[in-house]
Amino acid sequence: MLRLIKQHRLPVPAVEIVIGPGGEYRLDFAYPPIKLAIEVDGYVWHFTPERQRRDLQRRNRLHLAGWQTLVFTWIDVTRQPLEVAAQIRTARYNLGAA
Numbered sequence: 731m732l733r734l735i736k737q738h739r740l741p742v743p744a745v746e747i748v749i750g751p752g753g754e755y756r757l758d759f760a761y762p763p764i765k766l767a768i769e770v771d772g773y774v775w776h777f778t779p780e781r782q783r784r785d786l787q788r789r790n791r792l793h794l795a796g797w798q799t800l801v802f803t804w805i806d807v808t809r810q811p812l813e814v815a816a817q818i819r820t821a822r823y824n825l826g827a828a
Contacts, residue, residue, distance in 0.1 A: 731759060731770050731807050731814075738815035740822070743768065755792060764825040767792060767799040768818065770807060798825060 735742060743759040743766075759768040771785070789799050800821055806814055 731768065731802070734807055734811045734814060735759070735818070738811070738819075740815060740818055741827075750791075750795065755788065761822065761825075761827065764822065764827045765795075765797045766821055766825055766827075767797050769799060769801045771801055771803055 732742070732745065741761070743761050744757075745759055747757050747760050747762065749755050749757065749760075749762070757767045758770050760766065789801070792799055798821060800817055802814055
């Protein structure tokens with residue numbers, strides 16, 4: 731993902747940052763000033779029913795804390811990089827980033 735971001739000349743986000751009360755959340759990538767989180771979900775860690783349930787609860791709490799979260803799979807990143815970059819660019823624009 732970081733390579734994709736750099737190749738498409740997007741601003742480099744913070745990587746693996748910890749936020750929230752007591753460090754509750756670790757975000758894969760984030761633009762903290764505009765509260766945009768970018769997560770890349772791998773199959774092994776995120777696709778059991780229990781993990782999906784926890785991920786959804788976590789993302790809902792992030793949303794309620796004012797964060798917008800974009801979620802991509804490894805397949806998205808490797809097979810649709812133009813679409814991924816366009817979505818990141820659009821989210822940044824919509825959140826008021828330059």
